[in-house]
Amino acid sequence: MRKLLFMFLCLAAADCGAEVFKCIEKNGKTIYQAAPCHGAAKEQQLDIKSDPAKEAEAKAKLEAVQSEYDSRKAAQEKVDKERAEQQRAAATLEFARRNAIAQQEQAQAQQRQAEALERQNRYNNNRPYFYLPPIAPRFPIAPNPRPSPQPNRNRDNPQLRINP
Numbered sequence: 001m002r003k004l005l006f007m008f009l010c011l012a013a014a015d016c017g018a019e020v021f022k023c024i025e026k027n028g029k030t031i032y033q034a035a036p037c038h039g040a041a042k043e044q045q046l047d048i049k050s051d052p053a054k055e056a057e058a059k060a061k062l063e064a065v066q067s068e069y070d071s072r073k074a075a076q077e078k079v080d081k082e083r084a085e086q087q088r089a090a091a092t093l094e095f096a097r098r099n100a101i102a103q104q105e106q107a108q109a110q111q112r113q114a115e116a117l118e119r120q121n122r123y124n125n126n127r128p129y130f131y132l133p134p135i136a137p138r139f140p141i142a143p144n145p146r147p148s149p150q151p152n153r154n155r156d157n158p159q160l161r162i163n164p
Contacts, residue, residue, distance in 0.1 A: 023037035024030050031037075 019034065021033055021036055022030065023033060
């Protein structure tokens with residue numbers, strides 16, 4: 001900031017080739033102005049001469065300050081550009097990470113949905129399509145008076161025979 005102020009002061013000093021009038025009023029007050037004095041005041045024109053050596057020195061300083069300012073500005077722009085690139089890369093990585101998480105969640109949701117459909121199909125396959133209530137017989141059925149002969153499996157296999 002100081003260098004920028006110095007640069008403006010150097011520019012202002014280089015443009016001092018204007019006429020300056022020194023006016024002394026009746027009460028003794030001195031005023032410097034660019035226009036000639038009023039008739040009632042004492043007027044003296046000042047001749048301001050510029051020194052070419054000082055002007056050349058001021059211009060050289062101004063160019064040095066400008067070149068330093070330009071180099072700092074270029075360095076700052078480079079840093080800003082790198083920072084913006086890093087932020088863009090970080091944003092791209094964050095987007096990719098969130099996209100991967102979303103895809104994983106979507107795959108898990110599809111897996112849960114497939115399992116739920118499979119459970120529902122298993123339940124529907126075991127369930128009868130229609131329901132018939134049990135029919136009560138009109139007449140009571142008498143039990144069979146003679147039981148049918150059951151083959152004695154232990155009689156054929158002596159190892160399985162049970163001795164009473």
